[in-house]
Amino acid sequence: MNRSQFDLAVGAFVALGILALLFLAMKVGNLTGFDTGTAYVIEARFDNIGGMKVRAPVKSAGVVVGRVESISLDGETYEAVARLRISSAFRFSKDTIATILTSGLLGEQYIGLEPGGVSEYLVQGDRVMKTQSAMVLEKLISQFLFNKAAETPGQTK
Amino acid sequence: MNVNPLSLFTALGHALTSRLERLGLAARFALSVLRVLGVVFLRFGLIIRELYFSGVRSLSIVIVSGLFVGMVLAVQGYEVLQRYGSTEALGVIVALSLVRELGPVVTALLFAGRASSAVTAEIGLMRATDQLAAMDMMAVDPLARVIAPRFMAAVFSVPLLAALFSAAGVGGAWIIGVKLIGIDDGAFWSQMQASVDVRIDIVNGILKSVVFGIAVGLISVFEGYFAAPTAEGVSTATTRTVVTSSLTVLLLDLVLTVMMFRGLN
Known part of the structure; x- marks a missing residue:
């Protein structure tokens, strides 16, 4: 392999890697946030x-x-x-x-x-x-229970 | 057999000091590589050649592994998530585990096996056949001519490969999750985008893989450079590269993860 073929392969590799980074940033990570x-x-x-x-x-x-x-x-x-x-x-x-x-x-x-x-x-x-x-x-539940108890004092024994 | 109890301590002491000695040697070696690193950029063609052999030739194994790992994560993640009726979160689980952990770590492990071992064997054989000594005789610094380009190629390759691994993994999960299982396409991506933070998750993942690249690259050239100049020495050095790289990557990963993600929530 001569020099220019190395250059071509490595250039494609780097471009592919940067594309993957962009994909991660844009599509996976939503970089477009504010x-x-x-x-x-x-x-x-x-x-x-x-x-x-x-x-x-x-x-x-x-x-x-x-x-x-x-x-x-x-x-x-x-x-x-x-x-x-x-x-x-x-x-x-x-x-x-x-x-x-x-x-x-x-x-x-x-x-x-x-x-x-x-x-x-x-x-x-x-x-x-x-x-x-x-x-x-928990507060909601206890409030609800207290209210329930207050509403019907005669029915509980 | 009568064993002298003192010899036990002698063995222990020797094991410790020899390891420390090697660590010190590695540190001094790293410094001398750093010193010639600037020269390498003047002859960028050297790095291009190493990038081809380390990076480009690792592309297929990294992308295919990423695809499979993403698919497996999707199948296993779906199995658990469907019990809680939140299968749309599949994208989040897969993307976070890939970008934060699996991408950098598995890529570094694959790189250690695929490329670093070859670099160690190459340099070790150069040492065994006195090529490094010959360079020295011709006033060519083997550190600048042989070691530094191979080291830099690893530092450049590993982060790029890790990004490709993660991207391929997300693609694999998408094929399994959306195309085969039938999770909603929009929910898959939007939940992923809502939960994956560019700075915390993606940038930290890339930082991790840069550190792994430095570690794996340094170990491979160090083991090769100091390999015993015999056939057995080269084979031992190659094995040590893979073992030491893998352990170092996993240990560094623990340290980096604690440093990066412990403070969150």
Whole structure:
């Protein structure tokens, strides 16, 4: 084999390898996300965030608009502070409500943003004023049982 | 038979010091290869030739293995997932295991068996037939002329081959999952794209395979360069390359995995 045949084979090999990398990045990993784009960070405080994790999606009307950047605990108010990184392509009004939701019965938890009607918008560093905490299944069940017991005091012996 | 109890400690001590000595030799050898690495880029044709023998000739085995591994993962993954009624997650499972672990690791193991062993045997035979000494006599540095191009070829080839392995594996899983079993095509890809992160999963996987390429390439040229100049020496060196490379890759994989993925959630 002479030099140019080596070059051809190696060139094809490298091109094939880069194609495979592109396939992984585009088709498997979805590089077209907005992680690379500009974004702003807002803060939301919850009484209880349940099992939410860092990097959980932030959705509005079911569409992913950002990710949870960090979760920490405010040492004075004992509230969970979630910092949400929202893509600059989306603006949310000041009275947006942030709710912790679960996709499906056992699915991952995410934050849902419901925009309000005020014409001022949340900017970098703002805090979402209205939040709704995660549903904790155990609390729901115990609440349900207590209510049941309170409703029918005469029937239990 | 009366064994002197002290000889046990002598054997232990010798085993330890000889291994440490070899490790030190390898480290010094790696440094001297690094020193001549820049020269190699001036004569890129040398690397092209080695890329052909190490990389291009490994293409078929890597792609076919990737295809089969992806297919097996799809069959086994489907078997478990269908119990929980979430067969659409098949794409996620296959893609994550390939990109994070199997792609880099299995490719490095295959490369050690297919290409590194050949490199060791080639260099070992050069040593045995005094070709390396002859180069030295002609004021040609064998490290720059023989060792460095082969090392660089491994460093370039392994990540590219690992990417091809993963891509072929995802393709294999798609054939089994979507074409034969009948999982929804859209769900297969969209769940995969939602869960595979480019930086955390794909870039880390590539980083892993770069490290494996450096390790496997270095071991193969080291074992060849210091092979005993006999027929038996060359065969021992070839075996050692495959064994040491495989163990090193698996150990490095554990270390890298802990470093890369432990902090997540």
